[in-house]
Amino acid sequence: MNFAQFLLILNARKKIALLTLAVTVLATVVVSLMLPKSYKATSTIVLNSKGIDTLTGLAMPGTLMPGYMATQIDIISSKNVAQRVVERLRLAESPAVQAQFAEATQGRGTVRDWLADLLLRKLEVEPSRESSVVGISFQGSDPQFAAAVANAFAEEYQRISVQLKSDPMKKASSYFVEQSKLLRDNLEVAQSRLSKYQQEHGIVSVDNRLDVESARLNDLSSQLVAAQTMAMEARSRGSVAQGRGGESPDVSNSPLVQNSRVTLAAAESKLAELGQRLSTNHPQYQSARAEVEKLRSTLNANLRLTQNSVGNNASVLSQREAEIRAALDAQKTKVLELNRTRDEMNVLVKDVENAQRAFDMAAQRLSQTRIEGQADQTDVAILNPAVAPLEAASPKVTLNVALSVFLGTLLGIGLCMLAEMFDRRVRSETDLTDVAEVPMLGAINWTPPKRKRFNFGKPTGPRQLRLN
Known part of the structure; x- marks a missing residue:
């Protein structure tokens, strides 16, 4: 079927298509x-x-x-x-x-x-x-x-x-309310531990006390070095004084020894002068010699006294060195104890700071969430x-009518084609050759005349014969 045959079928069955379209549109309007x-x-x-x-x-x-x-x-x-x-x-x-x-x-x-x-x-x-x-x-x-x-x-x-x-x-x-209560309790526990530790150890300010004790330790160290130097020198002088007292500068430079030596020298000079004038048995000579002996004994006693004095000075300086060393050791122990105390207290302080920080964050978050919740x-x-x-x-x-026109047209065309399938007719020259397979010899072009009103006779009209 070509398009021309399709148009011929629609023209022949147009009543069906128009009736279908009208019914569809009317039904749509009524239902709407x-x-x-x-x-x-x-x-x-x-x-x-x-x-x-x-x-x-x-x-x-x-x-x-x-x-x-x-x-x-x-x-x-x-x-x-x-x-x-x-x-x-x-x-x-x-x-x-x-x-x-x-x-x-x-x-x-x-x-x-x-x-x-x-x-x-x-x-x-x-x-x-x-x-x-x-x-x-x-x-x-x-x-x-x-x-x-x-x-x-x-x-x-x-x-x-x-x-x-x-x-x-x-x-x-x-x-956050529950967590704030828990964190507040933790903060109070940490603060109480820190306060108890400070009370037990009598700590007011660890850093200041440690600075004072460290300065004292440095001072004792300097004193120990000076005492060691003086003790070494005193021991050296004491050794020289004990071994060679007469050659010891400390003994020689002693005013007491020097005065004894000057007095002895004067007495010996006087004895020598009397020995030239008098005999050894003369009373004056005997008296001068006795005085020289006495002055020599006094000089020896002064030498021994000076030697002992130099040795005693070395002992005193050594004892002072030992005392300073003991004080230095005690100060070191004290400083180390303060360092240990400071470290322990720093741990407690850190615990307090961490607990405080956690509590502050929870409190801030609680305040924010409470505001947002309200x-x-x-x-x-x-x-x-x-x-x-x-x-x-x-x-x-309006939309329903437009759709009904479209659908009614499609339905009318479908009904026309369905009616044509049940009642197939020859509508063109090609229908004979395509459908009936009969050769076409000619075609009569006949147009029926218009009927006149009140004319009941058979219509007549022109007829034309066209041979193929």
Whole structure:
């Protein structure tokens, strides 16, 4: 079948096509007019996508995630929000609604859940493309009711968004309260250990005391070095004085020894002078010699006394060296003990500092979570509240008629082709050769004349014969 044959079939069966089109359009118009009118109200909201918490000013990377918008849409169309809308509009309190619920579910379930499911079936949540605006639409037979439900969904979504943020903060606040109490107890225990340690060891300021004791240790070290030098020198002088007393500079330079030697020398000179004038038995000579002997004994006694004095000085310096060394050892022990005490106290101080830092952080976090848990700030704002629509959203008569014309045309063409399949006729010159396989010898071009009114005779008209 070519296109020309298709047009011939449609021309021959045009009554069927037109009748089908008319019936389809008429049925569509009747059904559209008989259907109840439905009104659609839309409330638009804006989701803050800046990712900044309005309370704390901190960045919220969760709002920048690709699934954030889909999550908010799921929350809006959740059953929890629908149940809140039912409670807000008090739909379950109507006796008519309760009767419908009993008839529809036979008393199974709750009116609240049943109404929430009905509302969700007529709810549409559509996000705008490439923006943070979301449209919440509800369709119903009453325009005022549709607008009220759409606005109720927007407002309840605002409230539940605040609740979804504040409830975890309230739980976290309770947790931080318990942790703050525990950390406060730990801080008090650490402070009591530090205070007890300071009282037991009599510590007021370890650093100042350690500085004083360290300075004293350095002073004793310097004194020990000086005492060691003086003791070594005194021992050397004592050895020389004990071995060779006359050659010892300490003995020779002693004023007592020098005076004894001068007196002895004068007495010996006098004795020698008397020995030249007098005999050894002369009383004056004997007296002078006795005096010389006495002065020599005095000189020897002074020498021994000076030698003993030099030796005693060495002993005194050695004893002083030993005392300074003992004091130095005791001071070293004291400084080491102070160092050990300081290290132990530093550990306790660190424990107190760590406990204080942990308590401060917990207290700060507790304050922040408590404020966030009590805040009613939200990142959802209602852009355009829903108003009662003036025109019905459905049925759309014009659109339905346009669709019925298209569908009726297709249905009419289909019925024409179906009728042609059951009653095939010759409608062109090619039908004989294609369908009946009969050679065509000629064609008669006959056009029936127009009938005149009140003419009951047989029509006559021109006939033309065309031989092939």
